[in-house]
Amino acid sequence: MANPFQEIRNKQQFYFENTLRKTSIFERKQKLKQVKKWIKANESLIIKALYDDFKKSPEEVRIAEIKPVISEINDALKNLRDWAAPERVKTPFYLLGSTSHIISQPKGLNLIIAPWNFPFNLTIAPMVSAIAAGNCAVLKPSELTTNCEQVIVRMIAELFPPEEITVITGGVEETTQLLELKWDHIFFTGSPPVGKTVMKAASNHLTPVTLELGGKNPIIVDKTANLKDTAQKLIWGKLINNGQSCVSPNYVLVHTKIKAKLIVELEKAFTNMYGETKEEIESNNALTRVVNKRHFKRITALIDNSIKQGANVIIGNDTNSENNYISPTILDNITTNSAIFKDEIFGPVLPLMEFQSIDEALSIINKEEAPLALYIFSSSKKNTKNIIKNTSAGTTAINETTIQFIQGNLPFGGNGHSGIGRSHGKYGFNAFSNERAILKQRRGFTTIKLIYPPTNKFKRFIVRFMTWRM
Ligand code: NAD
DSSP, X not given: OOXXXXXXXXXXXXXXXXXXXXXXXXXXXXXXXHXXXXXXXTHHHHXXXXXXXXXXXXXXXXXXXXXXXXXXXXXXXXXXXXXXXXXXXXXXXXXXXXXXXXXEEEXXXXXXEOOSSSTTHHHHHHHHHHHHTTOEEEEEOOSSSHHHHHHHHXXXXXXXXXXXXXXXXXXXXXXXXXXXXXXSEEEEESOHHHHHHXXXXXXXXXXXXXXXXXXXXXXXXXXXXXXXXXXXXXXXXXXXXXXXXXXXXXXXXXXXXXXXXXXXHHHHHHHHHHOSSHHHHHTOTTOOOOSSXXXXXXXXXXHHHHHHTTOEEEEXXXXXXXXXXXXXXXXXXXXXXXXXXXXXXXXXXXXXXXXXXXXXXXXXXXXXXXXXXXXXXXXXXXXXXXXXXXXXXXXXXXXOOSGGGGOXXXXXXXXXXTEESOBSHHHHHXXXXXXXXXXXXXXXXXXXXXXXXXXXXXXXHHHHHHTTTO
């Protein structure tokens, strides 16, 4: 049976070769301005869609869905000329007479597959990088957040001809069909297991991939940490999007000596931010809901199983299955063989484990896959340096969580199991560009002609000279 998306892919290829390749930086910027204008004019539509999807608060939508996209656009509008400018490189002495430079060319046809947790941001921000780099794109938003999906369909239909950018809706079946086709680049944001499926499909055509994946993000709180500050930042970072974030703190390793004090501060910080009584907390508008019943069941099972394995509930563990509500929950005494430690939680649960020495904490972290984010709470420069030097991660924040994602001047991405490639700003532009190396030789005499065969004594001397002190 013919692939239902073959035709649109072919139309995009024709459009790319015959129209997009010829467009200027000015034209790309004009498109980005149109995207920005549309988002600003339709802000209330986006806010409503995300509230209808999973009760995401308007404040969170503004700060974590709309603002990062607008920042990406502003960054590109300001810097695109620099990013796209040819880069001259030095000429080694044995190539004297030639000149070399690197140009950034659009990759061409891009498949952008997005998850549900920040469904607007994580579909549109990569599209901004794709446009900045001069590409076509097919967007595949998540099927779980249907209201947001429909806003994206409308936005793209109003802004672009389908042969330039289009949206394909659907789930596993449609994504599988899209992945069968030959793309010039696949930009996937989602879970590591689906990331593997994407990479396998890409290997059939040797298509380059950018994989923005997830994983478990450990936090180390050492003896020297400021506990009040640490607790406030942990609670806020954990509960953005109700813990349904790829950079959400996953488990806290806290030094034995300060664990009791940290727990007191966590309770205080939580009450101050989200309320005291069960009713107050459940009705707090800042708490997004778990996205669907499947994830509700998955998270409650993680909590129940860790309690069976000996974990204590410090805060929370109240649920309402009618609206997928799980109250923010802090668990103590979890073990490294529990599923809550092994799996990405992706929900409002913060488990604690204690350690006696930094080496012990490092060994717990290093037995697992490299995280997307690793967080350090410490006042000791020595400990911080030691932890960074002896671990791997895509990103790290010191005395903070989560906000490295919105620092647009930093590259964002994982390390192996947590991701391949980088996004945001110039790094996003690079992900959608092919760095083409250009060497321009002079005509007539060249240094390389000095060693053309047949060889003789003089030519052997030249080769020895060129390779002297290699
Ligand atoms: P997911 O991997 O289940 O789905 C992502 C996309 O892939 C969706 O569009 C979905 O339709 C599609 N998909 C799902 N199963 C598929 C299959 N078998 N074959 C082909 N396509 C399939 O991820 P999710 O549940 O939407 O999002 C949560 C995950 O995404 C978490 O692991 C989280 O850490 C990760 N994430 C990473 C980042 C990042 O920037 N690194 C950002 C957000 C989320």
